[in-house]
Structures are given as C-alpha cells and as structure tokens.
Amino acid sequence: MIKHLPHNIGNLNNLEYFVCISNLLEGLPGDISRCQNLIGLYLSRNRIKSVPEQLIKCKELRELYLDYNELVTIPESFVRFCKLNIISLSGNKLLYLPHIPFISCPRMLIENNDYLTYIPYSVGCQQSVLTYSNQASWCAMSQPVVENTLNGIWSLRVQECGNESLSELPSNCISIRLSLSGKVLVMPRQLKRVYQNNNFAIPSLFELSLRNVYTRVWKEKMELSLKTPSNIQTHFSQLMCPIENNDTRLNQEELEQLLPKEVLVLLSRGPVAYCSNPACSSPIFHDAAVEIIPKDVQRRSWDEDEPELYKVYASRFYCSAYCRQTYFNNTSLQWERQLLNSALNFHILNVS
Incomplete structure (x- = not known):
C-alpha cells in the first residue's frame, strides 16, 4: 500500500x-x-x-x-x-x-501498450537484432525464423500494442493520422513541426542553428554508430555520426556566455532523433520530415513450424524532405527502394 x-x-x-x-x-x-x-x-x-x-x-x-x-x-x-x-x-x-x-543495447519489453501505434525504425532494428542474437539457439531449430530475420523481417514482442484509440489527443504533442488505416500516431513532444517527405519544406532557422551548434561546438555530444552483420538484413545498413575534432568544442562556461539558457537546455537534452539518411545522420531537434512505413514482424510459438507474420508501423525521421529524396535517388539497393516506396500518406491533426 x-x-x-x-x-x-x-x-x-x-x-x-x-x-x-x-x-x-x-x-x-x-x-x-x-x-x-x-x-x-x-x-x-x-x-x-x-x-x-x-x-x-x-x-x-x-x-x-x-x-x-x-x-x-x-x-x-x-x-x-x-x-x-x-x-x-x-x-x-x-x-x-x-x-x-x-x-547500451538493452532488451526492451514493450508488449501490451494499447496506445503504442508505431515503433521507431532504428529502435526496431536494434531490438530485432538483439532478439535474434539472444535466442539464436532455439531459432536454429526453426529454419523459417532464421530466414525471416536474415531477410529483414523484425523479431519483436509487440503483442497487444496499438489496439486502442485515444479518446483525446495530447495537447503538448503533434499527432498524425494515416490516410489508409485511420490510425493516429503521436509524435515525440520535442517536435514542434513535422511534414511529409513529399513536402519540400525548409527547416526553421532555429532548428538549423541548433543542429549547427550541436555538431560543431557542443562539448558533450552523443556519437551514434549502428551497424549489423552483413548477413542480417535489417534494412538499416548504418547510422553514424562522425566524431568531430574535440579542439573546436567549447567548455561549459564559454557556452553559457554565448548561448541563451533555453538553447543550453535543448542542447543538453540532445536531439530527438538522427536523420535516417545514412550519408547524413544530422541531429534533429524540433523540425523533421516524417516517413511512416509498414514493417513485417514475426511471431512464433514453440509448437509452431511456420512463424506468423504481421505488420507494424515504423517511423523514420529526416532532417529535411530534400535529404530523404537525395537518399532515394542515390540508393542502388533494391530493398532500400522497396522500403522507401512503401511510405504511407498521413494528415497532421494538431500542432503543439
């Protein structure tokens, strides 16, 4: 009690x-x-x-x-x-x-979240690889499970997620509604502006400033590199933020003299995401081009030979719609083109 x-x-x-x-x-x-x-x-x-x-x-x-x-x-x-x-x-x-x-690549348990209607793409890839690696011994007993994982199908426990609809949209977040299914997806509260990848909007000056300061002079910057073995096709080949020369970083006292307190708070929290274009990987704070794609997930029980496949929605953020288009134009891999062509249309419901 x-x-x-x-x-x-x-x-x-x-x-x-x-x-x-x-x-x-x-x-x-x-x-x-x-x-x-x-x-x-x-x-x-x-x-x-x-x-x-x-x-x-x-x-x-x-x-x-x-x-x-x-x-x-x-x-x-x-x-x-x-x-x-x-x-x-x-x-x-x-x-x-x-x-x-x-x-730290922890195992994440997220099933039975009624309002969780989508999974961040990079997080889903990471968890799928972890699940496959941790359960490789029993996976080896079912060849279809191995084949699915190697071919890019996620292995996640997301049972009973996204089954309920929100009676009221949160006022502090932007929400979007998928045109085809009518499902509502709530964006992270840090995002103040989102747009589809076919809308060539320009990021705000404030957003561009945050990215520039964080990349060039912020002292405690998070470096992120996500790689998988070549035989496991997660459909997320690499996400990497190259390390800058630390000599250009400013110390905390210098930053406090140069930047407003509001900006310092935002930078200390870090970005909400990184651009999904592997050649870019720019930090994203307030503005993002959003891409929602359907993703196959496998479900399997001990007594089943063939795993059941079902779909979840996965989100990918880009620093701009132009960057996403550049990614599409430059890729020569068939699975990447299929992935990018599967993006769903949506409508923005409210603005924070």
Missing part, C-alpha cells in the same frame, strides 16, 4: 537493489538519482505516471522494471544509460518510444 517514497532516499549511498513491486506509487522522487550504486530498480505494477529525468545519473543501473504502470512516455535521456541490460515497459499507456537506440 506504499504511495510515496521519502525524498531523502538518495541518502542510501550503498543501495544496489530496490524492490517496490505491486504498491500504489504514483512517481519517484528526483533524489533517487543520488543512489549512485543502484543496479536494479523494480517498480512493476504500481501507478507511476512519470519517471524523473535525473534517474539517468544512476550510472550503474542495469535492470529497470517499470511494467504495468501508467507511463505515457519515458525521458529521451534514458537512451544514454551506459550499462542498462533490460528495460521493461510492458503494460503501460505509452504513446511513443525514444527515436534513438539505447547506447
């Missing part, structure tokens, strides 16, 4: 495992971020509506169980957990997932 945790929980300097399953918690105090030795945090089956962004300061965290709560989103900063092995988000009310893969 525990409803609240004490705010001085951060005084438990030696705390490694904290278990508070099946209680009535509605949130966590930010002070928990001072538990620097925390390895496992188990908060399943509570009433938690949000998680403090400061939790990212728990650098030793390896297991995070938040399943069957009332989470609508998780902080984008969670992708920066450096030692996380598993994050369980099943049975919540998630509207979307972070669009940057977790740098």
Whole structure:
C-alpha cells in the first residue's frame, strides 16, 4: 500500500537493489538519482505516471522494471544509460518510444501498450537484432525464423500494442493520422513541426542553428554508430555520426556566455532523433520530415513450424524532405527502394 517514497532516499549511498513491486506509487522522487550504486530498480505494477529525468545519473543501473504502470512516455535521456541490460515497459499507456537506440543495447519489453501505434525504425532494428542474437539457439531449430530475420523481417514482442484509440489527443504533442488505416500516431513532444517527405519544406532557422551548434561546438555530444552483420538484413545498413575534432568544442562556461539558457537546455537534452539518411545522420531537434512505413514482424510459438507474420508501423525521421529524396535517388539497393516506396500518406491533426 506504499504511495510515496521519502525524498531523502538518495541518502542510501550503498543501495544496489530496490524492490517496490505491486504498491500504489504514483512517481519517484528526483533524489533517487543520488543512489549512485543502484543496479536494479523494480517498480512493476504500481501507478507511476512519470519517471524523473535525473534517474539517468544512476550510472550503474542495469535492470529497470517499470511494467504495468501508467507511463505515457519515458525521458529521451534514458537512451544514454551506459550499462542498462533490460528495460521493461510492458503494460503501460505509452504513446511513443525514444527515436534513438539505447547506447547500451538493452532488451526492451514493450508488449501490451494499447496506445503504442508505431515503433521507431532504428529502435526496431536494434531490438530485432538483439532478439535474434539472444535466442539464436532455439531459432536454429526453426529454419523459417532464421530466414525471416536474415531477410529483414523484425523479431519483436509487440503483442497487444496499438489496439486502442485515444479518446483525446495530447495537447503538448503533434499527432498524425494515416490516410489508409485511420490510425493516429503521436509524435515525440520535442517536435514542434513535422511534414511529409513529399513536402519540400525548409527547416526553421532555429532548428538549423541548433543542429549547427550541436555538431560543431557542443562539448558533450552523443556519437551514434549502428551497424549489423552483413548477413542480417535489417534494412538499416548504418547510422553514424562522425566524431568531430574535440579542439573546436567549447567548455561549459564559454557556452553559457554565448548561448541563451533555453538553447543550453535543448542542447543538453540532445536531439530527438538522427536523420535516417545514412550519408547524413544530422541531429534533429524540433523540425523533421516524417516517413511512416509498414514493417513485417514475426511471431512464433514453440509448437509452431511456420512463424506468423504481421505488420507494424515504423517511423523514420529526416532532417529535411530534400535529404530523404537525395537518399532515394542515390540508393542502388533494391530493398532500400522497396522500403522507401512503401511510405504511407498521413494528415497532421494538431500542432503543439
């Protein structure tokens, strides 16, 4: 029947495992971020509506169980957990997932999220490869499962996701409705402007400035490289942000003198995504060209010889529609052209 945790929980300097399953918690105090030795945090089956962004300061965290709560989103900063092995988000009310893969490559459990109507493409690829790698021993017993994974079909547990429709659209997020199915997809709240890849809109000056500062002079920049073995066709060949010369970076004091506080906050949180054009991979903060594509996912039980295939919606962001078009024009791979040609039309429902 525990409803609240004490705010001085951060005084438990030696705390490694904290278990508070099946209680009535509605949130966590930010002070928990001072538990620097925390390895496992188990908060399943509570009433938690949000998680403090400061939790990212728990650098030793390896297991995070938040399943069957009332989470609508998780902080984008969670992708920066450096030692996380598993994050369980099943049975919540998630509207979307972070669009940057977790740098520690944890296993992500997301089934039974009724309002989760789409999966970020790079995240789906990462999780599919992890699932295939971790279950290679039993996968070897079913040749169709192996063939599907090698041919780009995702292996994800997304059962019972996206089955319900929102009764009311969130006011702080942009939402889009797919023309063909009528499904509503809620975009990350950081995005203030989205457009289809066939709309050659120009990113705002503020967006271009953020990208330029983050790429050239921001001191603590996240470098992202996503590669897979050549025999596993995830349909996402590479996503890489090349490392700049650190000599050009400014220290924190210099940045505070040059940039407004609002800009510093945005840059410290990092981008919401990276451009899906592998030759570009520019950071994206507020403006994005959005591409929604259908993606095959395989479902298999122990007693089935042939895995069942079903489709999910996957999102890809580009720094501009022009960059997406350049990607399409330059690709010579058949699977990439098929992927890009499968993009769905949508309508923007509301603007933050």
